[in-house]
Amino acid sequence: MTGMTEFDVQEQGNAPFAEEQMPRMAQDGIHAGFPSPATDYMTQAIDLNRELVKHPAATFYGRVVGDSMMDAGVEEGDILVIDKALDPQDGDMAVCFVDGEFTLKYLRFHDGGLVLVPANDRYPSIEISEGTDFKMWGVVTYVIKRVR
Amino acid sequence: MFALVDCNNFFVSCERVFRPQLEGKAVVVLSNNDGCVVSRSNESKAMGIKMCTPFYKVKHLVDEGRLHACSSNYALYGDLSNRVMSLLADAVPKIEIYSIDEAFLHLDGIDPDKVPLLCREIVEKVRKWVGVPVSVGVAPTKTLAKIASHFAKKYKGYKGVCMMDTDAKRLKALELTPIDDVWGIGRRLAPKLVEKGVRTALDLVSRPKEWVSANLNLPGVRTWEELRGNACHEEEHEDRRQSICTSRSFADMIEDEKELVLRVSDFAAMCAQKLREEHSAAHDVTTFLYTNRFRDDLAQYFPSATIHLDVAANSAQEIVGAALKALRTVYRPGYRYKKAGVIVSRIISDDAIQSSLFDFDDGLRQKHDRLSKVMDAVNSAAEVSGSASGRSLLRLATQRPGHYADGIRSDFRSRLYSTSMDDIIEVK
Known part of the structure; x- marks a missing residue:
């Protein structure tokens, strides 16, 4: 059994790659009038989804609350593009789940341990130990900021 | 060969992606209007809560803080389902989406030696990328793949992937599978079979074809063939054209x-x-x-x-x-x-x-x-x-998948974390 798709296409007498059997409908719609001179230059407009989201199945968004990453230029209301597909590396900005809430911090790996480091002197670093209620949620790839 | 990929406790797992505090807790998701239980975490299963239990019967557990109840959030589950399915479509050329939380992968043409690794990668990737745990059952037929996935889910030792790739494993699995757990054996048929001494899937395959033909209808005979390892669900299409x-x-x-x-x-x-x-x-x-x-x-x-x-x-x-x-x-x-x-x-x-x-x-x-x-x-x-130029005059405006109507009761609904900009997670 080659699979349903192949079988069904053959049943219709329409082999998967045959170009000559185009029943009823014209091959590519109906064309009328003069072709636009722009047709040859037709291309896609920039699509931010495609530029900023490398792994659509793994990408989620978050909104910044508070000022713990202020010195990194990340402020309340900014939108985070979070990619769960990426392996966290030293120096990444990441969303983690610590003690019942999501937190945004820099990751510092050293001596097999992990410290979550804020970008604001008024906040303490968080040492992750065996007993910490901690879950790595995703790596931040972009911060989107509204400027007007 | 087929692989059935099944999301574990799917609705509950979706809730946990955005509320990790629910990990390890007893959680249920309720049907529309918060009527009854439609998805349970392993912890709530262990408390004895059954599928389709009316909510009022477990409400006291919620009030006592022993159970967490969520209203259903179909926009969220639908989005996460699409993400899971797109990862599965990346892994093999051909998939069949059977329901919101399960899909058959066609493994023909894939080197059998590479199948176990492929399946393990699927389990890890879906867990990491989307955050949802899945179980995979691999077997020569869809009915057997379904059984294999039950084993993958039930026994931690399989680490999410159960390969039913030898006859010995098949027979052992059939022996351990009650007849009413077999895909295609309906709720009405199961007690009749038990009456006739067919308690397990193995009891059924041990019966000769004549007995099966005399006692079961055509879909039942197909199930019997599938349990013996002969794929029928595909040929079905071919026979009837x-x-x-x-x-x-x-x-x-x-x-x-x-x-x-x-x-x-x-x-x-x-x-x-x-x-x-x-x-x-x-x-x-x-x-x-x-x-x-x-x-x-x-x-x-x-x-x-x-x-x-x-x-x-x-x-x-x-x-x-x-x-x-x-x-x-x-x-x-x-x-x-x-x-x-x-x-x-x-x-x-x-x-x-x-x-x-x-x-x-x-x-x-x-x-x-x-x-x-x-x-x-x-x-x-x-x-x-002749006014439509070979194209239909009236067509559907291609729509977004349906959002459930307003006005239904959903007292404990989580937010639309992945489909509404106003509802994304807050990060401190």
């Missing part, structure tokens, strides 16, 4: 998803119209794409995805909706597509449509029927007068 395919090659290759959405909508609407003309309805809707095989300078991609409908359909809304869901699962940017098509299969007579157990809206169905009739009437009139 029941499918309708609408496909076209494009004059110019298409890369843009929006353009493909329009083409596939047309193909699906034509399939639906054909179904209605024949007074039939289909259970499966497949969308396939082909790149240009003769252009070896271009990247090649020949995916297909099948959507299984619980209730057979022939309205343009439902067929187009399913075809587009399949398209979105397999579409990848960066390829130039030469051909696309829609196949509807598992066709039944439209007076034999049976509603599914859950969430079937008969009123909505009748509305679709009436709308389809109007569309057919206008389109055929237009065809006669």
Whole structure:
């Protein structure tokens, strides 16, 4: 059994790659009038989804609350593009789940341990130990900021 | 070989992605209007809470803080389901989406030695990328793959992947599977079989063909064959020659998803119209794409995805909706597509449509029927007068998948974390 798709296409007498059997409908719609001179230059407009989201199945968004990453230029209301597909590396900005809430911090790996480091002197670093209620949620790839 | 990929406790798992504090806790998700339990975490299963338990019977547990109840959040589950399915479509060329939380992968053509690793990678990738745990069962037939996935889910030792790749494993698994857990053995049939001494799947396969033919109907005989390792669910289509395919090659290759959405909508609407003309309805809707095989300078991609409908359909809304869901699962940017098509299969007579157990809206169905009739009437009139240039005059505005109506009760609904900008997670 080659699979349903192949079988069904053959049943219709329409082999998967045959170009000559185009029943009823014209091959590519109906064309009328003069072709636009722009047709040859037709291309896609920039699509931010495609530029900023490398792994659509793994990408989620978050909104910044508070000022713990202020010195990194990340402020309340900014939108985070979070990619769960990426392996966290030293120096990444990441969303983690610590003690019942999501937190945004820099990751510092050293001596097999992990410290979550804020970008604001008024906040303490968080040492992750065996007993910490901690879950790595995703790596931040972009911060989107509204400027007007 | 087939692999059944099944999301564990899917609705509860979706809730936990955005509320990790629910990990390790007893959690249930309730049906529409917070009526009854439709998804349970392992912890709430261990408390003895059964599927379909009315909410009022467990409400005291919620009040005591021992159980967490969530209203259903179908927009969230639907989005996470699409993400899971698109990862599965990346892993193999052909998938069949059986329900919101399970899909069959066709493994023919994949080196059998590589299958265990492939499945393990699927489990890890879906868990990491989407955050949802899945179990995979691999076996020679779909019915056996379903059983294998139960084992993958039940026993931690399998680490999410159960390979039923020898006869010894098959027989052992059948011995441990009660007859009412077998896919295709209905709730009415199971007690009758038990009466006749058939308690396990192994008891059933041990019966000779004559006994099976005399005591079971045709689907039952097929289940027996499948349990013996002979694939039937595929041949079913071939025997009856029941499918309708609408496909076209494009004059110019298409890369843009929006353009493909329009083409596939047309193909699906034509399939639906054909179904209605024949007074039939289909259970499966497949969308396939082909790149240009003769252009070896271009990247090649020949995916297909099948959507299984619980209730057979022939309205343009439902067929187009399913075809587009399949398209979105397999579409990848960066390829130039030469051909696309829609196949509807598992066709039944439209007076034999049976509603599914859950969430079937008969009123909505009748509305679709009436709308389809109007569309057919206008389109055929237009065809006669020659005004539609070979294209249907009335078409569906291609819609977004349905959001559930306002006004239903959902006191404990979580936010639309992945589908509404106002509802995204807050990060401190």
